[in-house]
Amino acid sequence: xxxxxxxxxxxxxxxxxxxxxxxxxxxxxxxxxxxxxxxxxxxxxxxxxxxxxxxxxxxxxxxxxxxxxxxxxxxxxxxxxxxxxxxxxxxxxxxxxxxxxxxxxxxxxxxxxxxxxxxxxxxxxxxxxxxxxxxxxxxxxxxxxxxxxxxxxxxxxxxxxxxx
Numbered sequence: 001x002x003x004x005x006x007x008x009x010x011x012x013x014x015x016x017x018x019x020x021x022x023x024x025x026x027x028x029x030x031x032x033x034x035x036x037x038x039x040x041x042x043x044x045x046x047x048x049x050x051x052x053x054x055x056x057x058x059x060x061x062x063x064x065x066x067x068x069x070x071x072x073x074x075x076x077x078x079x080x081x082x083x084x085x086x087x088x089x090x091x092x093x094x095x096x097x098x099x100x101x102x103x104x105x106x107x108x109x110x111x112x113x114x115x116x117x118x119x120x121x122x123x124x125x126x127x128x129x130x131x132x133x134x135x136x137x138x139x140x141x142x143x144x145x146x147x148x149x150x151x152x153x154x155x156x157x158x159x160x161x162x163x164x
Contacts (some may be wrong), residue, residue, distance in 0.1 A: 004038045010046055016049075022060050022150035023131050026105075035117065044134035047072075052112075055105040063125035067095040067118040069104060072138045074112035100127050 011032050020065050021027035032047040048056050059079060069078075075088040081100030086107075087093065095102050095118075106112035124137040127147070134150065136143040 006032075006034055007036060008032070008034070008140045011012045012049070016047075019056070021056070023128060023133065024055070024058035026053075027053055028054040031056075034115075034121070042120060043117060044120040045115060048112075048114055048116060050076075050104075050106045050112045050114075052106050052109055054064060055103050056116075057103055058128050059103045060093065061101040061127050061129075062118075063098060063127070064121055065119040065124050066097055067116065069093045069095075069097055069114050069116040072108055072113040072115060074106060074114075075108040076104050076112045078102065078105045101127065 002055075016032040019027070019029050019031050023152065029053055030049040032049075034046075034047055035043055035045040035070050037159045050056050051081070069092070071087050071089050071091045071093075073089055077111060078087045078093050080093075080095075080102045083100075084113045087104065093102075093104070104114065106113070123140045126135045127133075128135065134145040134147050136145065151163075156162060
């Protein structure tokens with residue numbers, strides 16, 4: 001078989017990675033990377049399997065990378081900002097840059113299986129409003145920042161040195 005084809009129906013748990021988001025005790029998912037093993041370098045695509053009552057991530061939004069999800073099996077609830085939307089197999093969800101914070105919770109009785117992906121760049125800034133944190137991803141690791149300690153300045157104030 002070609003190295004550019006992954007038969008997702010044949011994936012076994014050991015082909016993936018168990019993941020729990022460190023800031024979300026309700027996070028529990030099994031990840032299968034699809035893009036890297038097939039040679040893609042500028043986009044990332046993963047297959048996620050999330051048990052009933054759980055979610056893969058934490059409520060978050062992106063600053064650098066667009067993200068999308070496509071529901072393959074099961075049903076869940078996508079939280080997008082303050083809105084909660086029922087989703088099921090065949091639904092596509094887009095998360096634009098600097099959009100509303102989002103997450104998907106498995107509200108069904110069987111595993112929620114979905115594809116998720118988007119841009120892939122060596123840097124990203126994520127925002128986790130439910131825990132008031134920011135994360136900066138870089139090539140050598142991540143910096144987790146308490147957002148309440150961050151100070152915001154206008155570009156003009158920064159350029160003119162009017163910062164305290």
